Amino acid sequence: MSSKISRRKFLKLVAGSGAVGFGVMAAGCKGKPSGAEGWIPDQYQGKGDFPVNLKGRVAISDANPSIERDDEKCILCGQCVEACKNVMGVYGNYPLPLKSEIACVNCGQCVMWCPSGAITEKRNIKEVLAAIDDDTKHVVVQTAPATKVSLGEEFGMPPGTSVGNKMAGALKEAGFDAVFDTCFSADLTIMEEASEFVHRLTAAKDEIPHLTSCCPGWVKYCEYFYPELMHNLSTCKSPQNMMGATIKSFYADKMGIKPENIVNVSIMPCTAKKFEVAREELEVDGNRDMDYVLTTRELAVLLKSKGIDLNTVPEREYDSVLGESTGAGKIFGATGGVTEAAVRSAYFFATGSNPPADLLSWQPVRGMTAVKEATASIPGVGTVNIAVCHGLENARQLLDGIKASGSSKWQFIEFMACPGGCIGGGGQPKSTVAAQNSAKLKRIEAIYKEDTGSAKRCSHDNTEIQSVYKEFFGKPLSEKAEKYLHTTFVNRHDRLFS
Numbered sequence: 492m493s494s495k496i497s498r499r500k501f502l503k504l505v506a507g508s509g510a511v512g513f514g515v516m517a518a519g520c521k522g523k524p525s526g527a528e529g530w531i532p533d534q535y536q537g538k539g540d541f542p543v544n545l546k547g548r549v550a551i552s553d554a555n556p557s558i559e560r561d562d563e564k565c566i567l568c569g570q571c572v573e574a575c576k577n578v579m580g581v582y583g584n585y586p587l588p589l590k591s592e593i594a595c596v597n598c599g600q601c602v603m604w605c606p607s608g609a610i611t612e613k614r615n616i617k618e619v620l621a622a623i624d625d626d627t628k629h630v631v632v633q634t635a636p637a638t639k640v641s642l643g644e645e646f647g648m649p650p651g652t653s654v655g656n657k658m659a660g661a662l663k664e665a666g667f668d669a670v671f672d673t674c675f676s677a678d679l680t681i682m683e684e685a686s687e688f689v690h691r692l693t694a695a696k697d698e699i700p701h702l703t704s705c706c707p708g709w710v711k712y713c714e715y716f717y718p719e720l721m722h723n724l725s726t727c728k729s730p731q732n733m734m735g736a737t738i739k740s741f742y743a744d745k746m747g748i749k750p751e752n753i754v755n756v757s758i759m760p761c762t763a764k765k766f767e768v769a770r771e772e773l774e775v776d777g778n779r780d781m782d783y784v785l786t787t788r789e790l791a792v793l794l795k796s797k798g799i800d801l802n803t804v805p806e807r808e809y810d811s812v813l814g815e816s817t818g819a820g821k822i823f824g825a826t827g828g829v830t831e832a833a834v835r836s837a838y839f840f841a842t843g844s845n846p847p848a849d850l851l852s853w854q855p856v857r858g859m860t861a862v863k864e865a866t867a868s869i870p871g872v873g874t875v876n877i878a879v880c881h882g883l884e885n886a887r888q889l890l891d892g893i894k895a896s897g898s899s900k901w902q903f904i905e906f907m908a909c910p911g912g913c914i915g916g917g918g919q920p921k922s923t924v925a926a927q928n929s930a931k932l933k934r935i936e937a938i939y940k941e942d943t944g945s946a947k948r949c950s951h952d953n954t955e956i957q958s959v960y961k962e963f964f965g966k967p968l969s970e971k972a973e974k975y976l977h978t979t980f981v982n983r984h985d986r987l988f989s
């Protein structure tokens with residue numbers, strides 16, 4: 492059978508396909524409105540043949556802050572649709588024609604699945620380099636836990652190589668003024684979120700089940716498709732933004748630098764973080780928490796452009812004040828990690844004692860099973876039923892089950908948009924096939940190894956965290972903590988549904 496079809500036949504095929512899919516795909520073509528004539532990519536506008544197996548593609552708005560597509564590279568293979576629909580539960584999960592917004596949770600899984608490299612993250616490398624070169628700016632960078640076990644892959648190292656201190660050295664060499672660790676603010680998130688969870692369990696039961704909120708892809712998914720559950724979301728900002736707000740308040744005060752002269756950059760495994768930093772809710776007193784996000788892949792490009800090789804760069808410690816982290820902060824990068832870290836500190840807040848050994852190596856919440864269930868017994872609180880879910884199509888099925896039954900058997904549910912959690916994020920190295928778990932498992936193994944190798948395993952034992960509370964925030968859930976470390980959400984349902 493011929494592997495090509497004529498342009499005429501192709502257009503006929505498309506015309507007969509109805510609005511579903513193609514109307515949406517139309518919006519992905521720059522400058523061509525949805526459904527308009529000539530919606531197919533420019534390279535297919537002239538005479539010639541088309542691949543017979545073309546299947547369409549996801550729509551990408553020009554205004555999307557996270558991803559973009561080079562039409563010249565697109566082969567209409569449909570892999571992005573597969574990822575968006577079957578892994579993330581977004582594509583097709585809304586009625587057509589489109590209302591006021593192209594549905595996208597900015598996860599970047601389509602980037603990982605796109606075989607031709609047509610879809611990429613929207614890059615911010617130039618802006619970051621310009622900030623570094625601007626002598627009037629104090630440029631601070633933070634690195635997420637999942638990037639420390641994956642950046643090495645961009646420099647030829649095997650998946651699961653821990654390169655945190657090499658990355659800190661490389662970032663210093665690249666010219667950043669301070670290098671902080673997002674694992675620190677993961678510990679800060681746990682201080683707030685575990686306190687919030689204990690409060691909800693004992694005094695605000697209408698906010699149970701408690702839904703985690705550190706994943707911006709999941710948060711946007713909830714805002715689009717399950718707005719009735721928004722009051723169950725933890726109000727905690729993500730570790731990235733807790734760090735950003737702390738840098739432009741506590742750190743700025745300590746260093747005598749005006750917040751407006753600080754440029755906050757983060758190295759993230761995630762493209763949705765680029766959407767998150769643009770959220771209007773995430774600023775305090777007119778200062779944006781964060782300014783720029785670079786994915787793990789972008790950082791590799793930046794370092795290589797400066798001739799910095801991770802294999803040879805000297806290791807450095809993270810800068811202090813906001814650089815110490817515990818094992819609990821480190822495991823945020825893997826599915827189940829947020830839950831395990833939160834339970835460790837919730838146990839301490841409820842009992843005054845650190846958790847027993849089994850909760851420090853809590854196997855039921857670990858691994859790649861789509862939905863994991865666990866039960867924790869916390870003296871004074873009782874038995875807590877927990878679910879851990881990764882991949883938003885899995886989230887959709889779990890939440891629809893809760894809606895159908897009218898109640899949740901779980902009091903705490905962790906959601907991560909990407910398969911495997913942050914270690915499988917849309918900004919991670921593409922050196923391995925996205926659908927394969929082997930690289931993700933190696934990255935997860937490295938993260939738990941860092942946890943067991945840490946002198947401190949619980950967020951509340953972090954001495955720099957204790958200092959920040961003593962000197963600035965007071966205590967978890969204080970008025971000041973609420974101002975800087977908590978946020979609100981936006982109902983986006985009506986942008987997709989009538």
Ligand code: SF4
Binds near residue numbers: 606610
């Ligand atoms: S996966 Fe990439 S090449 Fe395939 S249709 Fe989507 S954008 Fe085009």
Ligand code: SF4
Binds near residue numbers: 595600601
């Ligand atoms: S970023 Fe995620 S939600 Fe957006 S089009 Fe790609 S796969 Fe779909």
